Amino acid sequence: MEAAVKEEISIEDEAVDKKNFKDCSKIAFYRRQKQQLSKKSTYQALLDSVTADKDSTRFQIINEATKIPLSAEVYGIEGDIFRLKINEEAPLKPRYEVPDVLTSKPSTVRLISCSGDADSLVLAYGKGDLKFHVTANPFKIDLVSAEEVVMSINSLGQLYFEHLQIPPKQSYQRKNENDVPVDTSQEYQQDLGLWEEKFRKFVDIKPNGPASIGLDFSLHGFEHLYGIPQHAESHKLKNTGDGDAYRLYNLDVYGYKIHDKMGVYGSVPYLIAHKLGRTVGIFWLNASETLVEINTEPAVESTPTQMDSVVNKQDVKSQTDVRWMSESGIIDVFLLTGPTPSDVFRQYSHLTGTQAMPPLFSLGYHQCRWNYEDEQDVKAVDAGFDEYDIPYDVMWLDIEHTNGKRYFTWDKKRFPNPKRLQELLRSKKRKLVVISDPHIKIDPNYALYAKAKEQGFFVRNHEGGDFEGICWPGLSSYLDFTNPKVREWYSGLFAFPVYQGSTDILFIWNDMNEPSVFRGPEQTMQKNAIHHGNWEHRELHNIYGFYQQMATAEGLIQRSKGKERPFVLTRSFFAGSQKYGAVWTGDNRSKWSYLKISIPMLLTLSITGISFCGADVGGFIGNPEAELLVRWYQAGAYQPFFRGHATKNTKRREPWLFGEEYTRLIREAIRARYTLLPYWYSLFYHAHVASEPVMRPLWVEFPDDLETFDVEDEYMLGSALLVHPVTQPKATIVDVFLPGSNEIWYDSKTFSHWEGACTVMIPVTLDTIPVFQRGGSVIPVKTTVGKAAGWMTDSPYGLWVALSTKGSAEGELYLDDGHSFQYLHKKQFLHRKFSFCSGVLINSCANESAHYPSKCVVEQILVLGFRKQPSSITTYSSDGKEQTVAFTYCAKTSSLSLEKLSLNIGTDWEVHIK
Structure with a gap:
C-alpha cells in the first residue's frame, strides 16, 4: 500500500493533469x-x-x-x-x-x-x-x-x-465486466446523467434522479x-x-x-x-x-444622428x-x-460570523516543511533561528511525525519524547503545530480506528458499509464530521490525557479535508457516499472540511476548559470557516507567477469573510531561487498568515541557507512583521468585532475611486498601510498607484511623500519592500523585536504618526493577554485611541468599560509631514506631570522624531508640539 501512496506524490514537477478533473462539458447538471x-x-x-x-x-x-x-x-x-x-x-x-x-x-x-x-x-x-x-x-x-x-x-x-423522482423501471444491458447497469433510453443516449453519471472509470448512481x-x-x-x-x-x-x-x-x-x-x-x-x-x-x-x-x-x-435631438x-x-x-x-x-x-x-x-480573534503568537512567523525529520532536526532548525537572530513563533510537523500516518500518535523513533521537545519550545515562548487529517488508517490495532468503527463514526458507502479510500496511510476510512456525535468525540481526542504527548502549546493543522481520496473521482469522495441523516455526499461535499475545523477548534477550547483561544489552520473551507481559524491557498509552486497570483487570491478570501489567510512562502512545490524566496518573504510579511512551507524532495530552504546577504534580507522582512505586531493585532480585533477585512483591495478603502476597482497587485493593510509587493524578477522600478485625490502618502522607509491619485515610479533593490503609510493615520509598533512574540509583551511601543493634508491623524491600539478569552468574558483588554490635531497628540481611552494592566510605555514617536521645526515639545500625563522632550527634526523629509519617552500606553496623556 505504501508504494501506491508514493505513486500518488511522484508528480512533483508535472502540470495538473486536467483529465483527472471535470470541466463544464463533463458536468451533467450543467x-x-x-x-x-x-x-x-x-x-x-x-x-x-x-x-x-x-x-x-x-x-x-x-x-x-x-x-x-x-x-x-x-x-x-x-x-x-x-x-x-x-x-x-x-x-x-x-x-x-x-x-x-x-x-x-x-x-x-x-x-x-x-x-x-x-x-x-x-x-x-x-x-x-x-x-x-x-x-x-x-x-x-x-x-x-x-x-x-x-x-x-x-x-x-x-x-x-x-424535482426528486421515483426511479423508473429501467431496461439495463450488462456491457462491461464490472456489471454496471446501462440504460439505453433516449435520455441516456443524450448523456444528460439523469439517473447515473459517468466520469472516467467511475459511475455515480442517483437513486432519486437529477x-x-x-x-x-x-x-x-x-x-x-x-x-x-x-x-x-x-x-x-x-x-x-x-x-x-x-x-x-x-x-x-x-x-x-x-x-x-x-x-x-x-x-x-x-x-x-x-x-x-x-x-x-x-x-x-x-x-x-x-x-x-x-x-x-x-x-x-x-x-445621436442628425435626426435625433440631444434630448433623445x-x-x-x-x-x-x-x-x-x-x-x-x-x-x-x-x-x-x-x-x-x-x-x-x-x-x-x-x-x-466574524473572524475568530487569533492568539497573538499565530500572527508571528511559522516555520514548516514536509517534513522535519526528527527531534534533532527540529532542535537544529529552532537553534538556527536564534543563531541568525531571526524571530519566529511556531514550528510545524507534517504527517511523518506520526506512527505510520496514524493521527494523534507519534513516531517513537523520530519523536521519542514529544513533551520534552515542546518544553524546549515553551522555554523560548514558541509553539508547535501538528497535522491531523480526516482519513483514518484501517487498522484494528489502532485504537482511534477501532473506536470510530465500533461507534459507526465513518462515512458509509452507498451499499451501507464503511467508505474506504486511499490516502497517506494507505487504505483509510473517513470520519463523518457532519454527525454532531462524531464532532463531539473528535473534539475529545485533543484532551491532554487522551492525546498522549500533547501539551497546551500544541495546536492543529487540518489538511486533505476536501476530502482528498487518492484514486477517487477527481481525487475526492464518491458523491453517493452516505453521511449522518442518510444524506448523500453530493449534498454537502463543500462543507466537509468546515466541519472538521469546527470540531478541531472546539476540541482545543475544551482541553483548556474554555479558557484558551485555539489556533487551527484548514485547507478546505466554506462560508463561515472564519469562525474557527485560518486558511491557506494550498499546494502552490515556487514560481514568480504563483507569488503574483497569491495577492488576488488572498484579497478575494479577505473580502468574503476569511481575514486570516495566507500563501505558502517560497511556494510549496519546487526550489525557489534566492531572489524569489526573498521577495516572497517580503510579501508574506505583509499578509495575514505568514508561513514558510515546502514539500518533500525539495532542497532545504531555512532562511539562513542562501548566503549571508539573503539571510539579512529575509531577517529584515520577518523583523518588519514583528515590529508591526501591535498594528496587526489591532486589525484582527476590528475584523473580529466589526467585520473589517485585515487585508483589503484598494476599492474597499476608496469605493468612489474608479481607478482602484481593477487594482490587484497592491493592497491596503487596514486603512493605514498600502503594500505593493515586488513580484517580478530583477525588478529595478515598480509602478505604484497611490489612490485618493485628497490623500498624502509617505514611503515608510525614506519618508518621501506624494499626493494621491497618481502613479509613482519607485526604484527598488532587493532590500526594498514598497510600503506606504497613509496621511491621517497613527500606527502602533514595537520598538524592539524579540525571539518570538511572547518575548515582546512588555517591550516598549512606538507610534508612527503620518499627517494628512490638514495636519491631523488618528489611530488605535488594541491590547489584551494575547491568548485567553478574558477579553470577551471579563472585558480584560485595553483599547486606546490616538489623535493628532493642531500640534497636539492625545492618547485616550476608546472603551471605558474595559481594563487591562500594562507596564508598557511609548518610548518613540515619529511624526511624518510636520512642516516646520518645533521650538519645544512637552508631554502632559494624567497625573499632572509635565516634561520637556528632546527631539530631532529633518527639514528635508519633514520628519520629527521623539526619543527616550516614557509614556504609559494604558493611561491618558498628551504631547504638545509648538
Whole structure:
C-alpha cells in the first residue's frame, strides 16, 4: 500500500493533469441546464396564494409547462438583508438545507406589504427605502432601493428546478465486466446523467434522479464583481463564455494551474458587486457542487444622428448577469443590500460570523516543511533561528511525525519524547503545530480506528458499509464530521490525557479535508457516499472540511476548559470557516507567477469573510531561487498568515541557507512583521468585532475611486498601510498607484511623500519592500523585536504618526493577554485611541468599560509631514506631570522624531508640539 501512496506524490514537477478533473462539458447538471434553458420554459408566481406571518411571506411559483408548483419564502433579516428560499412544494423526500453555517437563526423583521395586485406583490423593509417587488407573470423579482432597481432575479427566465423522482423501471444491458447497469433510453443516449453519471472509470448512481437548481441575477449598473473563492484567478471576476464557469467544488489539486476557474480546496458561494455609490452582495447558501456564470455588458453611450435631438440621447447602463447552478439542495439566497462595502461585510458576518480573534503568537512567523525529520532536526532548525537572530513563533510537523500516518500518535523513533521537545519550545515562548487529517488508517490495532468503527463514526458507502479510500496511510476510512456525535468525540481526542504527548502549546493543522481520496473521482469522495441523516455526499461535499475545523477548534477550547483561544489552520473551507481559524491557498509552486497570483487570491478570501489567510512562502512545490524566496518573504510579511512551507524532495530552504546577504534580507522582512505586531493585532480585533477585512483591495478603502476597482497587485493593510509587493524578477522600478485625490502618502522607509491619485515610479533593490503609510493615520509598533512574540509583551511601543493634508491623524491600539478569552468574558483588554490635531497628540481611552494592566510605555514617536521645526515639545500625563522632550527634526523629509519617552500606553496623556 505504501508504494501506491508514493505513486500518488511522484508528480512533483508535472502540470495538473486536467483529465483527472471535470470541466463544464463533463458536468451533467450543467449540460442539462444549458440545454433546457435554451427552450425557455417560464415560471409564474401565483400571488393569490400569498400567506404571511411574523417571519416570512410565502407564495407558490408554477412551471407553465409542467404545472408542478414550487414554494417561495421571502424573509427580511435585521441589517437590510433579504432572504429568498425556493423549494419543492411537496418533495418526494426532504431536500438538503445547509445547517450550522449561519451563526444562529437570523433575526427577522416583518416585511410590510405596501402595494400590489394580482400581477405584483411589493414587500417593504423598514421605512420603505428597500423594496422586494415580485412580478407574477413571468415570475421576476426586483430589489429596489430609493426607487432604483439595483438587482433583478429571474429577469432572464433562468429559474431551474429538477424535482426528486421515483426511479423508473429501467431496461439495463450488462456491457462491461464490472456489471454496471446501462440504460439505453433516449435520455441516456443524450448523456444528460439523469439517473447515473459517468466520469472516467467511475459511475455515480442517483437513486432519486437529477435534483439540480439554478437562478439568474441581473445587477444593474455593475461591471465589477469579486468573491466566490477559491480560484487561482484575478480579483475581479471575469466573464465566462459558453462552456466556462467558475466552479465551487472542493478538490485536492496539487500544483494547481493559475488563471483557471476550476475549483480547488475551498468554496465560499458569496460574491460582491461594486459600483460608484453602491455595493451589494449575493450569498448562495448551498454546499453541493456549484457553478457560477458571469456576463458583463459594459455601459454604452448612444450617439445621436442628425435626426435625433440631444434630448433623445441615452446612456445604456452597464449590467452584469450572474447565474448560480448547484447540483442539489434548495435555492436559499441572501441579498445583502449594502449600500457601502463595510455595510456588506457587516451584513455577511451577521449571517456567518466574524473572524475568530487569533492568539497573538499565530500572527508571528511559522516555520514548516514536509517534513522535519526528527527531534534533532527540529532542535537544529529552532537553534538556527536564534543563531541568525531571526524571530519566529511556531514550528510545524507534517504527517511523518506520526506512527505510520496514524493521527494523534507519534513516531517513537523520530519523536521519542514529544513533551520534552515542546518544553524546549515553551522555554523560548514558541509553539508547535501538528497535522491531523480526516482519513483514518484501517487498522484494528489502532485504537482511534477501532473506536470510530465500533461507534459507526465513518462515512458509509452507498451499499451501507464503511467508505474506504486511499490516502497517506494507505487504505483509510473517513470520519463523518457532519454527525454532531462524531464532532463531539473528535473534539475529545485533543484532551491532554487522551492525546498522549500533547501539551497546551500544541495546536492543529487540518489538511486533505476536501476530502482528498487518492484514486477517487477527481481525487475526492464518491458523491453517493452516505453521511449522518442518510444524506448523500453530493449534498454537502463543500462543507466537509468546515466541519472538521469546527470540531478541531472546539476540541482545543475544551482541553483548556474554555479558557484558551485555539489556533487551527484548514485547507478546505466554506462560508463561515472564519469562525474557527485560518486558511491557506494550498499546494502552490515556487514560481514568480504563483507569488503574483497569491495577492488576488488572498484579497478575494479577505473580502468574503476569511481575514486570516495566507500563501505558502517560497511556494510549496519546487526550489525557489534566492531572489524569489526573498521577495516572497517580503510579501508574506505583509499578509495575514505568514508561513514558510515546502514539500518533500525539495532542497532545504531555512532562511539562513542562501548566503549571508539573503539571510539579512529575509531577517529584515520577518523583523518588519514583528515590529508591526501591535498594528496587526489591532486589525484582527476590528475584523473580529466589526467585520473589517485585515487585508483589503484598494476599492474597499476608496469605493468612489474608479481607478482602484481593477487594482490587484497592491493592497491596503487596514486603512493605514498600502503594500505593493515586488513580484517580478530583477525588478529595478515598480509602478505604484497611490489612490485618493485628497490623500498624502509617505514611503515608510525614506519618508518621501506624494499626493494621491497618481502613479509613482519607485526604484527598488532587493532590500526594498514598497510600503506606504497613509496621511491621517497613527500606527502602533514595537520598538524592539524579540525571539518570538511572547518575548515582546512588555517591550516598549512606538507610534508612527503620518499627517494628512490638514495636519491631523488618528489611530488605535488594541491590547489584551494575547491568548485567553478574558477579553470577551471579563472585558480584560485595553483599547486606546490616538489623535493628532493642531500640534497636539492625545492618547485616550476608546472603551471605558474595559481594563487591562500594562507596564508598557511609548518610548518613540515619529511624526511624518510636520512642516516646520518645533521650538519645544512637552508631554502632559494624567497625573499632572509635565516634561520637556528632546527631539530631532529633518527639514528635508519633514520628519520629527521623539526619543527616550516614557509614556504609559494604558493611561491618558498628551504631547504638545509648538
